[in-house]
Amino acid sequence: MRLWSETFRDGGAIPAGCAFAAIDPIGRVRLSDNRHPHLAWDEVPAGTESLVLFCIDGDAPQDGSHVNIEGRTLPAELARGDFFHWTLIDLPPTVRALHEGALASGVVAHGKPGPGVALTADGADHAPRQGINDYTGWFAADPDMAGDYYGYDGPCPPWNDLRLHHYIFRIYALDVPRLALEGRFTGPQASAAIHGHIIDEAQLIGTYTLNPALVPPHK
Numbered sequence: 001m002r003l004w005s006e007t008f009r010d011g012g013a014i015p016a017g018c019a020f021a022a023i024d025p026i027g028r029v030r031l032s033d034n035r036h037p038h039l040a041w042d043e044v045p046a047g048t049e050s051l052v053l054f055c056i057d058g059d060a061p062q063d064g065s066h067v068n069i070e071g072r073t074l075p076a077e078l079a080r081g082d083f084f085h086w087t088l089i090d091l092p093p094t095v096r097a098l099h100e101g102a103l104a105s106g107v108v109a110h111g112k113p114g115p116g117v118a119l120t121a122d123g124a125d126h127a128p129r130q131g132i133n134d135y136t137g138w139f140a141a142d143p144d145m146a147g148d149y150y151g152y153d154g155p156c157p158p159w160n161d162l163r164l165h166h167y168i169f170r171i172y173a174l175d176v177p178r179l180a181l182e183g184r185f186t187g188p189q190a191s192a193a194i195h196g197h198i199i200d201e202a203q204l205i206g207t208y209t210l211n212p213a214l215v216p217p218h219k
Contacts, residue, residue, distance in 0.1 A: 001044060001202035003171050007037035007100055013216075014167060014206035018100070020107060020135075020156035021210060028068075028159050029210050035101035036086065036152040037206070041171055045200045048093040048173040052194055054187060055086035055152065059165040060134075067158040076163040084187030085167065086152040087131035088117070089179050095119070103130075104152035111136065114150025115184065131185045148184065155208035164214050170203040 008014050016022035017033040024030040039053070060083035066072040088103075103117060115129040130151040139145035157165040174197040181193055209215060 001041060001171065001173060001200045003039065003041045003169065003202040003204045005037050005039050005169070005204055005206075008206045010204050010206075012206060014155060014208045019154040019208055023159075023210055023212055023215070029156075031107045032154070033101075034105065034107045034152075034154050036098065036104045036154070037169075038098065038100040039169060039171075039204070040097035041202060042096060044093050044096075045173055047175060048199055049177040050089070050174050050179075051091040051093060051095070052172045052174060052179070052190065053086065053088040053091060054084065054168070054170050054191070056168045056170070056187070057083040057085060057155065057157070057165050058168060059157070059163055061158065061161065066160070068160060072160060074158055074161040074163070078163070080163070082187075083134045084131075085133050085154060087133065087185075087187040087190045088151075089129050089131070089181065089190055090177070091119075091128045093173070104154075107153070109145055110147030111149035112151050112153075114148070117151075129181075131181075131187055131190050133187065157208060157210055159210040161209070161211055162214075164207050164209050167206045167208060168203055169206070170201060172201045173199040175199055 018035050018037045019032045020034050021029045022032040059080050062079045062081045117128040133149050133153050135149040135153050176197050179193045
Protein backbone atom coordinates (compact mmCIF):
# COMPACT_ATOMS: atom_id res chain seq x y z
CA MET A 1 0.00 0.00 0.00
CA ARG A 2 0.95 3.63 -0.41
CA LEU A 3 -0.22 6.59 1.69
CA TRP A 4 0.38 10.25 0.87
CA SER A 5 -0.92 13.76 1.50
CA GLU A 6 -1.33 16.95 -0.48
CA THR A 7 -1.19 18.87 2.81
CA PHE A 8 2.38 17.97 3.80
CA ARG A 9 5.22 15.82 2.52
CA ASP A 10 6.46 12.70 4.26
CA GLY A 11 8.89 13.81 6.96
CA GLY A 12 7.87 17.44 6.57
CA ALA A 13 6.06 19.89 8.82
CA ILE A 14 2.30 19.67 9.30
CA PRO A 15 0.76 23.12 8.68
CA ALA A 16 -0.74 24.99 11.62
CA GLY A 17 -4.20 24.79 10.03
CA CYS A 18 -4.17 21.04 10.71
CA ALA A 19 -3.17 21.45 14.36
CA PHE A 20 -5.17 21.91 17.56
CA ALA A 21 -2.99 24.90 18.48
CA ALA A 22 -0.55 27.25 16.78
CA ILE A 23 2.29 29.47 17.97
CA ASP A 24 1.18 32.88 19.20
CA PRO A 25 3.85 35.58 19.67
CA ILE A 26 1.99 37.13 22.62
CA GLY A 27 0.19 34.32 24.44
CA ARG A 28 2.60 31.52 23.41
CA VAL A 29 -0.19 29.47 21.79
CA ARG A 30 -3.66 29.96 20.35
CA LEU A 31 -6.32 27.56 19.15
CA SER A 32 -5.95 26.72 15.47
CA ASP A 33 -8.22 25.51 12.65
CA ASN A 34 -7.81 21.86 13.66
CA ARG A 35 -8.55 20.34 10.24
CA HIS A 36 -7.32 16.85 9.52
CA PRO A 37 -4.90 16.81 6.57
CA HIS A 38 -5.68 15.51 3.12
CA LEU A 39 -4.86 11.82 2.91
CA ALA A 40 -4.97 9.45 -0.05
CA TRP A 41 -3.94 5.85 -0.61
CA ASP A 42 -3.71 3.25 -3.34
CA GLU A 43 -2.30 -0.21 -4.05
CA VAL A 44 -4.93 -1.64 -1.70
CA PRO A 45 -4.46 -5.43 -1.83
CA ALA A 46 -7.04 -7.90 -3.07
CA GLY A 47 -9.16 -9.32 -0.28
CA THR A 48 -9.31 -6.09 1.68
CA GLU A 49 -12.68 -5.81 3.46
CA SER A 50 -12.06 -2.57 5.39
CA LEU A 51 -9.43 0.01 6.26
CA VAL A 52 -8.33 1.47 9.59
CA LEU A 53 -6.56 4.81 9.98
CA PHE A 54 -4.62 6.09 12.98
CA CYS A 55 -2.79 9.31 13.80
CA ILE A 56 -0.37 8.86 16.70
CA ASP A 57 2.14 11.21 18.31
CA GLY A 58 4.97 8.95 19.43
CA ASP A 59 6.79 11.77 21.23
CA ALA A 60 4.23 12.59 23.93
CA PRO A 61 5.85 13.12 27.35
CA GLN A 62 4.85 10.52 29.94
CA ASP A 63 5.33 12.93 32.84
CA GLY A 64 3.10 15.97 32.42
CA SER A 65 4.07 17.78 35.63
CA HIS A 66 6.27 20.33 33.83
CA VAL A 67 4.25 20.63 30.62
CA ASN A 68 3.72 24.26 29.60
CA ILE A 69 5.18 25.63 32.86
CA GLU A 70 7.03 28.95 32.71
CA GLY A 71 10.70 28.60 33.57
CA ARG A 72 10.71 24.83 32.89
CA THR A 73 11.60 22.83 29.79
CA LEU A 74 10.98 19.25 28.77
CA PRO A 75 14.33 17.73 27.79
CA ALA A 76 14.50 15.79 24.55
CA GLU A 77 15.55 12.64 26.42
CA LEU A 78 12.46 12.67 28.67
CA ALA A 79 10.48 9.41 28.60
CA ARG A 80 7.95 9.42 25.76
CA GLY A 81 4.91 7.41 24.69
CA ASP A 82 1.99 7.33 22.28
CA PHE A 83 -0.82 9.89 22.17
CA PHE A 84 -3.66 8.92 19.83
CA HIS A 85 -5.01 11.87 17.83
CA TRP A 86 -7.31 9.92 15.51
CA THR A 87 -8.82 6.45 15.15
CA LEU A 88 -11.04 5.75 12.13
CA ILE A 89 -12.26 2.18 11.61
CA ASP A 90 -14.55 0.24 9.24
CA LEU A 91 -13.56 2.46 6.32
CA PRO A 92 -14.77 0.81 3.09
CA PRO A 93 -11.97 -0.15 0.68
CA THR A 94 -13.78 1.76 -2.07
CA VAL A 95 -12.82 5.00 -0.30
CA ARG A 96 -9.38 6.09 -1.49
CA ALA A 97 -9.04 9.65 -0.13
CA LEU A 98 -10.16 12.04 2.60
CA HIS A 99 -10.11 15.70 1.66
CA GLU A 100 -8.58 18.11 4.17
CA GLY A 101 -11.09 18.89 6.91
CA ALA A 102 -13.78 16.57 5.55
CA LEU A 103 -14.30 14.88 8.92
CA ALA A 104 -12.82 17.42 11.34
CA SER A 105 -12.56 21.20 11.42
CA GLY A 106 -12.29 23.48 14.43
CA VAL A 107 -11.78 22.93 18.13
CA VAL A 108 -14.97 21.80 19.87
CA ALA A 109 -15.07 22.15 23.65
CA HIS A 110 -16.15 18.87 25.29
CA GLY A 111 -15.32 17.03 22.06
CA LYS A 112 -16.82 16.28 18.68
CA PRO A 113 -19.62 13.69 18.57
CA GLY A 114 -19.18 10.07 17.55
CA PRO A 115 -18.64 7.29 16.87
CA GLY A 116 -20.57 7.38 13.56
CA VAL A 117 -19.08 9.17 10.56
CA ALA A 118 -21.02 11.04 7.88
CA LEU A 119 -19.21 9.28 5.06
CA THR A 120 -20.76 6.88 2.58
CA ALA A 121 -19.31 4.62 -0.09
CA ASP A 122 -20.81 2.38 -2.73
CA GLY A 123 -21.23 -1.22 -1.63
CA ALA A 124 -20.47 -0.55 2.05
CA ASP A 125 -22.38 -2.67 4.57
CA HIS A 126 -21.26 -0.63 7.57
CA ALA A 127 -20.64 3.08 8.13
CA PRO A 128 -17.17 4.05 9.32
CA ARG A 129 -16.72 4.77 13.02
CA GLN A 130 -14.31 6.92 15.02
CA GLY A 131 -12.85 6.26 18.44
CA ILE A 132 -12.18 8.76 21.17
CA ASN A 133 -8.75 10.37 21.03
CA ASP A 134 -6.41 11.02 23.96
CA TYR A 135 -7.59 14.58 24.52
CA THR A 136 -10.43 12.82 26.33
CA GLY A 137 -8.06 11.94 29.17
CA TRP A 138 -5.98 15.11 28.90
CA PHE A 139 -9.01 17.38 29.50
CA ALA A 140 -10.80 15.11 31.98
CA ALA A 141 -10.11 17.37 34.98
CA ASP A 142 -10.98 20.63 33.16
CA PRO A 143 -14.72 21.42 33.51
CA ASP A 144 -14.58 23.83 30.57
CA MET A 145 -13.19 21.18 28.22
CA ALA A 146 -13.95 17.73 29.67
CA GLY A 147 -15.79 15.27 27.45
CA ASP A 148 -15.40 12.48 24.92
CA TYR A 149 -13.25 13.71 22.03
CA TYR A 150 -14.22 11.61 19.02
CA GLY A 151 -12.41 11.69 15.71
CA TYR A 152 -9.45 13.90 14.82
CA ASP A 153 -7.98 16.58 17.03
CA GLY A 154 -4.60 17.68 15.80
CA PRO A 155 -1.17 18.43 17.25
CA CYS A 156 -0.73 20.46 20.41
CA PRO A 157 2.72 19.51 21.76
CA PRO A 158 3.99 21.37 24.85
CA TRP A 159 5.41 24.77 23.97
CA ASN A 160 8.31 24.15 26.37
CA ASP A 161 9.28 20.82 24.80
CA LEU A 162 12.80 20.56 23.39
CA ARG A 163 11.86 17.60 21.19
CA LEU A 164 10.26 17.97 17.76
CA HIS A 165 7.12 15.81 17.71
CA HIS A 166 6.47 13.24 14.98
CA TYR A 167 2.90 12.37 13.98
CA ILE A 168 2.43 8.98 12.37
CA PHE A 169 -0.52 8.56 10.00
CA ARG A 170 -0.84 4.81 9.47
CA ILE A 171 -3.42 2.95 7.41
CA TYR A 172 -4.16 -0.78 7.58
CA ALA A 173 -5.94 -3.04 5.11
CA LEU A 174 -7.97 -5.67 7.00
CA ASP A 175 -9.65 -8.94 6.08
CA VAL A 176 -12.86 -8.10 8.03
CA PRO A 177 -15.53 -5.52 7.09
CA ARG A 178 -16.23 -4.46 10.69
CA LEU A 179 -14.04 -4.60 13.78
CA ALA A 180 -15.38 -6.32 16.89
CA LEU A 181 -15.73 -3.09 18.87
CA GLU A 182 -18.98 -1.61 20.13
CA GLY A 183 -19.93 1.84 21.40
CA ARG A 184 -17.15 4.00 22.80
CA PHE A 185 -13.64 2.74 22.05
CA THR A 186 -10.10 4.06 22.23
CA GLY A 187 -7.13 4.01 19.87
CA PRO A 188 -5.31 1.30 21.84
CA GLN A 189 -8.47 -0.84 21.83
CA ALA A 190 -8.76 -0.52 18.06
CA SER A 191 -5.05 -1.23 17.67
CA ALA A 192 -5.49 -4.46 19.65
CA ALA A 193 -8.61 -5.43 17.67
CA ILE A 194 -6.83 -5.38 14.29
CA HIS A 195 -4.28 -8.02 15.34
CA GLY A 196 -4.66 -11.11 13.20
CA HIS A 197 -6.60 -9.24 10.50
CA ILE A 198 -3.88 -7.11 8.86
CA ILE A 199 -3.24 -7.73 5.16
CA ASP A 200 -1.06 -4.70 4.46
CA GLU A 201 -0.20 -1.26 5.83
CA ALA A 202 1.39 2.07 4.94
CA GLN A 203 2.39 5.17 6.85
CA LEU A 204 3.18 8.84 6.51
CA ILE A 205 4.98 10.97 9.12
CA GLY A 206 4.64 14.70 9.73
CA THR A 207 6.33 16.92 12.31
CA TYR A 208 5.01 19.74 14.48
CA THR A 209 6.18 21.98 17.32
CA LEU A 210 4.88 24.88 19.39
CA ASN A 211 8.38 25.77 20.56
CA PRO A 212 9.56 28.75 18.43
CA ALA A 213 13.17 27.69 18.98
CA LEU A 214 12.54 24.48 17.02
CA VAL A 215 10.85 26.09 14.03
CA PRO A 216 13.28 26.13 11.08
CA PRO A 217 14.00 29.59 9.64
CA HIS A 218 12.14 30.63 6.52
CA LYS A 219 14.20 30.39 3.36
